[in-house]
Amino acid sequence: MRWIRYTIDGHTHYGMLTDADKVKQVVGDPFQGYETTSTVLKLEDLRLEVPVVPPTFYCVGLNYVKHIGAEGMSIPAKPDVGYRANNALVAHGQDVIMPADSTRIHYEGELVVVIGKKLKNIDAGQVKDCIFGYTIGNDVSERNWQASDRTFWRAKNSDTFKPMGPWITTEADLRTMETAVSVNGKESIRFSTGDMLFGVEEFISTMSRYLTLYPGDMIWMGTDGKSPDLQHGDRVDVSLTGLGTLSNRFVKEGAA
């Protein structure tokens, strides 16, 4: 099943994508509870929103071998948890604004895991039952700020630097999934999504030793390879097998 979040007539709702272009609206949300309604809308009439705004926004900093090498980092011996910030989230189809003084902006196409049940202290084998679904994230990064600043605050959390969507898909097979990123329609990178240093079940089980995860929390699972330097006007499409395509245009702040 696919869940979308959208705005129509100034109100934001959740709905189920019942086929390629029809949305069945619900009251409530899939995390705290919902009821279906008789309202059916056309996908093309809706303004998509990010499919969830999490209580806490988790990520895996370094989780694919080629990306770690490309960024000159060493392979971590254990899974350490990172964080991103809700202010930076934008939906599928919205522009990424490259700040006027940014110089080296990269994409990072990522699998996003969305939590469905409150969990603490669980084994890897119990993780699957607590996952609500999967979506796509683009962990946009300014590499010069990433190198110069003590934290990733503006390098990774400037407004609009976290495109996510277009929707949440409740089933996925990570063993056969591929992540592909295109720039202006030309494929730039492709990798096996499941080829992680720390897999979804191991990572979430490790977190849960110290942290309670709540419905709607999400974990961005990291990226592989290296992006080209993006330019004003570039369109970046991140596609994951079975999850759809997240598409955003990159626009320089203050550009006409």
Add this chain to the structure above:
Amino acid sequence: MRWIRYTIDGHTHYGMLTDADKVKQVVGDPFQGYETTSTVLKLEDLRLEVPVVPPTFYCVGLNYVKHIGAEGMSIPAKPDVGYRANNALVAHGQDVIMPADSTRIHYEGELVVVIGKKLKNIDAGQVKDCIFGYTIGNDVSERNWQASDRTFWRAKNSDTFKPMGPWITTEADLRTMETAVSVNGKESIRFSTGDMLFGVEEFISTMSRYLTLYPGDMIWMGTDGKSPDLQHGDRVDVSLTGLGTLSNRFVKEGAA
């Protein structure tokens, strides 16, 4: 004015502390809008909750000179923004659980600034108008994990490691404010709250160049000095002039 958030009969509300022990209940919240009600409650009958759960939880990692020296860090040349996680928040009076495998737990008494208006790209002089109020935070830290892990995930964001409260006070004078921390009733540290490397107005103005801040967002402003290693059963009180006292007991996980 003082705002508190509390649970009674299974429901969580905001209210105004009208004198030392009376609470006037409201419908809604002070960030998105509220209406007063005729319900007046006794403070002692309420279970306090953290006074706000922020959309994004910001902090200043290193902001007082003695603390930076005590932790063997160098003084930062510019304000870099840090993050903490909502899972770790606990209210005044709730226990801090020290994980079974933790070995060196410290307190960090901090001023917390709570945002009241959406803001982006503002000058330092405009910041004051966007602040809703102030409360107290204890940025509990496990120093060995802080040294050994690549991120602060379990060192600073383990469940219950972020006590905050007891309430939000809408006015404060940072020039005369002092932060004092006591362990089991004995004063352990005292410093001038306003003696920051990066002041509230400068810090928020700098953030706003790249980030939109929203009502309910909060910034923990850092700490000074060095904590003793806390033991099972210790009670830590953090008092800030005019803001009250945040009090929590520290309990070892699994201890009888």
